[in-house]
Amino acid sequence: MTILNEENLRAYLSDETLRLNLENHYWISNNMIQTIGRVAPNLMVLSLRRMKFVSNPIFAEVFKYLTKLERVDLTDCDGLLPTATALMIDNNKKMSHL
Numbered sequence: 001m002t003i004l005n006e007e008n009l010r011a012y013l014s015d016e017t018l019r020l021n022l023e024n025h026y027w028i029s030n031n032m033i034q035t036i037g038r039v040a041p042n043l044m045v046l047s048l049r050r051m052k053f054v055s056n057p058i059f060a061e062v063f064k065y066l067t068k069l070e071r072v073d074l075t076d077c078d079g080l081l082p083t084a085t086a087l088m089i090d091n092n093k094k095m096s097h098l
Contacts, residue, residue: 060087
C-alpha cells in the first residue's frame with residue numbers, strides 16, 4: 001500500500017481522518033473525489049492542489065459535508081468557482097488558511 005490508488009484511499013478514509021493531501025493525484029476519479037466529504041467529514045486539513053480536472057459540482061459535493069476545515073490548498077484547481085468556494089467558507093468558520 002505504498003502507492004495511493006482509489007482502493008487504498010477508500011481504506012484510509014473514515015470519520016477519524018483529519019488530514020488528506022491529494023496534491024496532483026490526477027488519476028483519482030471525480031466519483032472518488034466527491035465522496036471525500038461524506039466518508040471523512042472531520043477533515044481539518046485538505047489539499048487538492050493541481051487537481052485541474054475536478055469540476056465545481058464535485059467541489060461543492062465535497063464541501064457540503066465538511067464543517068471542520070482549518071487549512072485548505074486549492075492552488076491550480078481550475079474547475080473551482082465562487083459558488084463552491086462560498087459553500088466551503090460558509091460551512092467552515094474556523095478556517096485560517098486558504
